[in-house]
Amino acid sequence: MKEIEKKISQNKMTKLDILWNDILEFIKENINYQNFKTWFLPLKPLSFENNTLIIEVPSSFYYEYIEAHFIDVLKVALKNFIGPNAKLCYQVVIAKETDKSSTLQWPSNDKVATSNPDxxxxxxxxxxxxxxxxxxxxxxxxxxxxxxxxxSIDSNLIETLDFSNFVEGECNRLARAVGLSIANNPGLTSFNPFFVYSTTGLGKTHLVNAIGLETKKNFSNKIILYMNTAEFLNQFIKVVKSDNISDFIQIYQSVDLLIMDDIHHLANKPKTQEVFFQIFNILHQQDKQIILTSDKPPIELEGIEERLLNRFKWGLTAELTKPDYDTRIQIIHKKLQRDGINLTSEIIEYIAKKVKDSIRELEGVLIAIIAHSTFVKKDLDINDVQNLIDQYIKCNQQTITYDMIKHVICDYFAITLDQLESSTRKQPIVMARHMAMHFASKYSKLTLTEIGRLTGNRKHSSVAYAIKNVNNLLEVDKNFRMQYEEIKKKIIK
Structure with a gap:
């Protein structure tokens, strides 16, 4: 193995060299060679003591990618060559503007810190x-x-989304303070439920995960569950088919902190709303904490029963807004420090001024810049960053139009555009038409009246019925959901 041999001294090999050589050989045999060359050859073994192997990575970008894609094969290799108690730590050297440097170190992820009691x-x-x-x-x-x-309930909490890397600013100060208060006294504050809303990409999921992790740190025996509402809907459909609704409700009612992300997905699903209503009532009566997120405040949610909306407003509602310039600068510094990347003040300020719509977009740009810097192995100048940002924005600003949606639908169902917009009542064409109007309401900026006009001059009420029909089918028809997801991928792509 020529690449590995180059990395090891031609003189007498140390025990650490031999161990690392064995691990690399095993990994090479079990993954794609190009992945091995890209992600493992740049790593360096630093030390091995007390069953703990410390390896140096070029940046935390490597650490996160390896943990996400190769942790299983790494664990097997460590168990084979070290033993069942093997531990792995990653270390990155952060170069400073002076001659000094510092290091950051992370353990390989495990879920012990977020595990729940049975x-x-x-x-x-x-x-x-x-x-x-x-x-x-x-x-x-x-x-x-x-x-x-x-x-056994998995908390579903994401270990990296904690308060240590949640940057505070005017955009989220109230919500963050409330979250910390809840983590110190879950269920017993006046913030129950805690309802957080914002447009996409402003940190709702990060905040509620951080609350969950902080609560788990303070109260290790409490049962905490983070659940995206779409997954909750899928679970409910399965338990209805298996006639096991009572267990489903009892499991959720056993939770001490329930985090429901994107609660607006309950819209127009009356049966699921009825079950969630029961869960909500029992949890609240027992002083269990409930946290909800949505893209709109409760007063603007449509398709949700009034009795649920009233309960959503019992506690505190907080909005996350777009980060201001100073907060964006802090976010950039935090990310660069964590990844061991140095950028000039001019570049940092340029990024903060150019990317301002969402935190998710800002982090996406930073990931692109960090990846580029890592792989080309050179310092980036302002021109490099300008080109990377322009490419990122261009790739992520494609607008989904109703014309695009209609063409995808027609291709999928093998019908013509004239048939889609016609008055025919043939079932396959009606279903295609309903799905087209549904996706138009979901992804385009058109009103229901405009969608109807562009679909054979149909009325607003016809569009509303089509949307409701699709939502109902998504709740009860597995084959329809599969079709829906296939079309959705084509539209987004």
């Missing part, structure tokens, strides 16, 4: 009878509690 749900009478019948001819299990079913 919950125990009483079995239904028919389930107990079934178990007794199955086990009548077998020896009893001394560790099984009769009439109890045990569940």
């Amino acid at each position: 919950i125990h749900i009483p079995l239904k009478t028919e389930d107990i009878k079934s178990l007794k019948e199955k086990k009548s001819n077998s020896l009893p299990n001394p560790f099984l509690i009769p009439g109890i079913r045990t569940y």
Whole structure:
């Protein structure tokens, strides 16, 4: 293996060299060679003590990518060559403008810090009878509690989205302060529920994850659950089919802190809203904390039952706004420091002035700049950064028009545009037409009246019915959902 041999001294190899050589050989045999060359050859082993291997990475960009894509093969390699108690740490050297340098170090991720204790749900009478019948001819299990079913709940919290890298500014100061207050006293403040809203990309998900992580740090025995509402809907559909709604409700009611992201996805789903209403009531009555996020404040949400909207307003509603210039500068400095990248003040100020619509877009630009700097292995000047930002904005500013949507729909259903806009009531064409109007309301800036006019001069009420019909089918029809997702990918692409 020529590349590895170059990395190892031709003199006597140390134990660390031999260990790292064995690990690299194993990884090379189990991943694509180009990935191996790009992501593993630049790494350097620094030390190995007490079953802990420390390796140097060029930047935290490498650390995050390796953890996201190759952690499984790394864990197997470490277990094979070190043992079951092997640990891995990454270290990056941050070059300073002076001759001095400093290091940052991260352990390989594990989910111990975010794991929940098991919950125990009483079995239904028919389930107990079934178990007794199955086990009548077998020896009893001394560790099984009769009439109890045990569940393990993953918190779904993202370890990197904590308060340490959540930059405070005028745009989020109130919400951040409330979040810290909740983490210190979940369920027992006047901020229950805590309803956070903003347009996309302004840090809602980061904030609520940070609240969850901080709460877990303060109260390790509390059961915390972060759930995107779309996933909640999918779970509900499955339990309806398996006739297991009671367990579903009891599991959610056992949670101490429930975080529901994008709660607006409950719109026009009355059955799911009924179940969530029950969960909300029990949690609130038991002083359990509820955190909700949405793209709109409760008063502007449509398709949600009034009784739920009233409960959403019981606690505190906070808005996240676009970060100002000073906050964007802080976000850039935080990200660069973490990734061990140096940029001049001129470049940092240029980025902050140019990218101002959302934190997500700002981080996307920084990732592109950091990746470019890492791979070309040279300092970037202002011209390089200008070109990278122009390319990023160009790639991410493609507007989705209704014409584009209609063409994707027509291609997918093998019909003509005239058929789509016609008055025919043939079921396949009606369904294609309804989906086109639904996606237009979702992705274009057109009003329902404008969508109707551009779909064979239909009325506003026809468009509203089409949208409702699609939402209903998404809730109950698995095959329709698969079609929907396929079309959605084509439209976004």
